[in-house]
Amino acid sequence: MENAQKVISELMANPINVGLLGLIVFLVYKIVRGRRPPVGLAPDPPLAKLKKQDFTLEQLREFDGTGAEGRVLLAVNGRVFDVTRGKNFYGPNGPYSVFAGRDASRGLAMFSVSEDVIREEYDDLQDLDSEQMERVREWEQQLSEKYDHVGKLLRPGEQATDYEVEEETTAAPDSTKSD
Structure with missing residues (x-):
């Protein structure tokens, strides 16, 4: 005592x-x-899982968290992730809201959340150095561990993948196997 x-x-x-x-x-x-939701505010119900699809930059911009369902997507290194669960960070008024509905690769590579680093056209990232590209790959890995990968970001002129056909082919049982 x-x-x-x-x-x-x-x-x-x-x-x-x-x-x-x-x-x-x-x-x-x-x-x-x-860790607890504020009194009187119920958390938003989780959205249904988004069907896998590919996105142009214009299509991706529709998912900035301001739409009717509030879904937030972002692209990193050509892969599109559904970060809606992290809406407090990536959605409207969040610290990373500049990345919502956009390709976040350059901003993440440069540790910048400034509008100035985000490109409005497809960004091939060719001018980034090896250290910056490593940062992009690290962010891509972190996002893939935490959020659903829902497709890829299409380059200009690139055709979208038909994931329904791809899923049917991989999910079809092999009839030649015996039990």
Whole structure:
């Protein structure tokens, strides 16, 4: 008991310690409080899984989180991900909202969330150096572990893949096998 009182008096004797202790208590509160939805607000019901398809830049722009269902997609290194579950980050007013409905590769490669780095036309990323391309691949890997890969970003003139035919071919049972 005496040791605890000694530690408390030592902490309270220095104003820097008091400030740091207050900051720690505040951060712990925010972490714990952040895990629960705010009182009176129910979380949005999860959307149905998006059917796999390919997107042009124009089609991708429709999924910036402002549409009727609020779905958010973004592309990284030619792959399109459904990041709707991370809408607080990627959706409207989120810190990464500039990437919503767009190709985020260049911004992620350059550690920038500025509109200036986002290209409105297809970006082949040819001018990025090897370190920047490695960052793009790392982001692609992280997104693929956390979010659904829903298709690819089409280059100008590229034809979309017919995923229904692809799924039928891979899902069809092999009738030559015996049990």
